[in-house]
Amino acid sequence: TTVIHKCTEGTTYVDKKYSNNKAAAEKLGLTWAAYHFATGSDGAKQAEHFIKHAGTVKRYIVDLESNPQGSTVGKAQAEALVQKIKEKTGSYPIVYGSKYFLDALNSQVLAKCPLWVASYNSSPKMPKNWSSWLMWQYTDGSVGPTPHTVKGIGKVDRSYLNSDSL
Secondary structure, three states: OEEEEEEEEOOOEEOOOHHHHHHHHHHOOOEEEEEEEOEOOOHHHHHHHHHHHHOOOOEEEEEOOOOOOOOEOOHHHHHHHHHHHHHHHOOOOEEEEEHHHHHHHOOOOHHHOOEEEEOOOOOOOOOOOOOOOOEEEEEOOOOOOOOOEEOOOEEOOEEEEOOOOO
């Protein structure tokens, strides 16, 4: 089982629960993946901030979507972010986003990354630069195919994995 946890956002924010939750999950033998919510700030600086605070993880994930709290990531920032992660870790991060947001970025650089597509439909709507998905988020806990809940937790984002492991 893999836990995916938000680590950072932009160039300054760090989730206060990240380190303790990572340590607890690893103590239980769970695999850990971290995600970064990208903003409109310098992409390379975002990558440095993310890697510094994420530590050693199974997978790095970059969340590309509209930012209701501030500047939204653009193509140049997103490309610099994934390229710096590739340079520092040796692997491209997983890119999370919707068909519509990723189509607007229209990046061949981003298309080198494994895709985690957000698509609340009976089958995933694919961004134009990808032919396959690694993960498909089919519900945000309210919209999309069921199930929407996890017993004891309630409404949650849920995804399918198109592989034997993350």
